[in-house]
Every structure is written in C-alpha cells, then in structure tokens.
Amino acid sequence: MHVYDAVVIGAGQAGLSASFHLRRLGIDHVVLDANPTPGGAWQHRWDSLSMDDVHGVADLPDSPAPGRGRDRANNVIPGWFGDYERAHALPVVRPVRVDRVDKAGDLLVVRAGERSWTTRTLINATGTWTRPFVPSYPGAETFLGEQLHTVDYPGPEHFVGKRVLVVGGGASAVQFLGELAPLTDVVWVTRRPPVWRQEWGEHAGRDAITLVQQRVAAGLPPASVVSVTGLGLRPQEQEAARLGVYDARRPMFARIEPDGVRWADGSFEAVDVILWATGFRPAVTHLAPLHLRSPLGGIALESIGKDVQTAVTAVADRRVQLVGYGPSASTIGGNRAGRAAATAVRRYLGVGYGDPTHQARESAAAG
Secondary structure (H helix, E strand, O other), rough: EEEEEEEEOOOOHHHHHHHHHHHHHHOOOEEEEOOOOHHHHHHOOOOOOOOEEEEEEEEOOOOOOOOOOOOEOOOHHHHHHHHHHHOOOEEEOOOOOOOOOEEOOOEEEEEEEEEEEEEEEEEOOOOOOOOOOOOOOOOHHOOOEEEEEEHOOOOOOHHHOOOOOOOOOOOHHHHHHHHHHOOOOOOEEOOOOOOOOOOOOOOHHHHHHHHHHHHHOOOOOOOOOOOOOOOHHOOOHHHHHHHHOOOOOOOOOOOEEEOOOEEEOOOOEEOEEEEEEOOEEEOHHHHHHHEEOOOOOOEEEEEEEOOOHEEEEEEOOOOEEEEHHHHHHHHHHHHHHHHHHHHHHHHHHHHOOHHHHEEEEEEEEHH
C-alpha cells in the first residue's frame, strides 16, 4: 500500500496551485479530479461567457492568466489549465469522483467507489459548482415552464420570446439580466434589496474578504464575498440598466403556480422560465466522516499568516486543508490558499527546507 504525503481533491485553480507548491517542496502527492478533462468548473460554463465577461482570472504560479477577448471562457481556461498540468508534470488522475474520506488512525483514506488512496494529509479543492442551491418554495413542483439554475444556463438566445423570472441577488443574476433584458422580457426578484457599491478598491475588497474569514474562523458557514462588497454594473450591463430592469426589482413571491408566481399581495405574474441564480454551497459532503463542522454549521479554519486568504487549516483536524472555501473562494484567493495549504502540509509532516529528505525530494521533482 502506497501512502502519499498529501492527496489533493480537485484540479481547478486552487487545486493546481496547491499541486504546484507541493511539487516544488518535494512532497509526494496525487491530485484526484472528478472531470474527464482539465478545466475545473470553467469547462461547464455557458458558451456566451467570453473572457471579456468573466469577473477576473488570477495567474497560476509561474503562468500568467489568459488575456481578455471575445473567445469563450469555457475553451480558453480549460486549455490553459491543461497546458499548465502538462508543463509542470502535475500528478492529476481523472476522472475520479471522491465519495468519502475516512480516518484510519494517523492516516486518511480517500475513497472513490472501489478505489482508494491512503495519505497523511488532505487538501480539499472541490469548490462549489457541483452543489447548486435552489430554495424551496410552495408550488415549485407544479410549474409547467422551465426551471433552470446557473449551472444549466444555456445562453441568452434560448430565452428569446420567453418571459423570464430571474431569482437572486448576486453577481450571476446581474450578469444574466444584462444579457437577457435587451433580448426578451425579464422580471428580477430578490429576498433583500440589492446593495450597489459606488466604488471599488483594494482596501474595500480586502475588508470584505476579512469579514468572510471572520465567519469561517468562528465556525459559521461561509458567505459570498459579494454579500459584503455589494453589486456593480459593468459596461456590458449598461443597456439593461438603461431599460430599467435593475430599478424594477421586486421582493420574493409567496408561491409558484403552474403558469407563474403569486405575489404576497395576491397579484399574479405569468412567466415562462424561472432562472434560479441563487448560488452554490461548498462541495464538502465527502468530508462528513471527518466531523469537521462546528456546532454553528461551518468548518472553522485557521490562518498561518496575516493574509486572510491563507485561512486553510481545519481546526478540527489539522491534517486537512480547505482551499477555495470561504475567504479563498476566488481565483486569486485560491492561488494564495494553494500555497498556504502546501506550506501547512509541509509543517504538519515536519519537512523543513534544511531536511535531507526534503532536499532529495525537491531534487527529484526538479528532474
């Protein structure tokens, strides 16, 4: 039985960053990815999402991110990830869909069907894309039209000639409205009035991430960064703004009926499609056997430095690092967290820069 020093689950931005730094440190590891091809969640994004439309992609270690343009993000970024895996000889195994992680004394066993990997430490980089959240509303099962979530979004052309109810108060809802309002009839609903930011800067972003980190440190479920930063409109959403769609936002409906929704005042709104832009939850159910959750429902993480995006170590089990969770749930945050996770693994294993074992591994990794 081979015992790895680390197993990384997920080969998105955070997982690739973690693998790069593990390899640089000479730490024996494997990366398990559920997708059949490189690209993480990016390969599943809708075709109309161009590189001009994405909210930002950070560099990978030793590899600058692709530039802006009208090329499809679901082609450009997976291609970049694949090139990166090959260029750095990262040990990615796919497709492997991890079912659970069990404790085995001082070791951890990562299971995927009948296959398993035994390891001293774990870096979880599974993100959120596989856990779309759709709230429960009375009558949802009776609706005769389409109900789609962000993960199902087929592009704006699909909705031409249909009346679309967009549900959600985050960046995805704003982006969908920007695409759909110039083409078809839309109605926007949110639970709370949207908060629009007037300006954005490095300090504002860092303050927002700090608030998310404080929730995670306390063991609360992570909140999205946009929930504390507020929303902004980009140039491609200005036509929808001119049409007044963002000003006509309505509070949530009381129930769903076969042909639309019923408002709390009893009035009815006929719609053909309900588009749930209601976000995601962390994909961490496979970690349940490790009992990492606090009584408050989240996984408490501690930081190894002053950077809030390095809060990666599970307080309940320091063998486990979570990247792309809470304050590191962004491409730049995932990069920083990947490096922090590799450093935390090295510290847990007791492998230092002056250690002969580390030097031998680093030499072998360098080829």
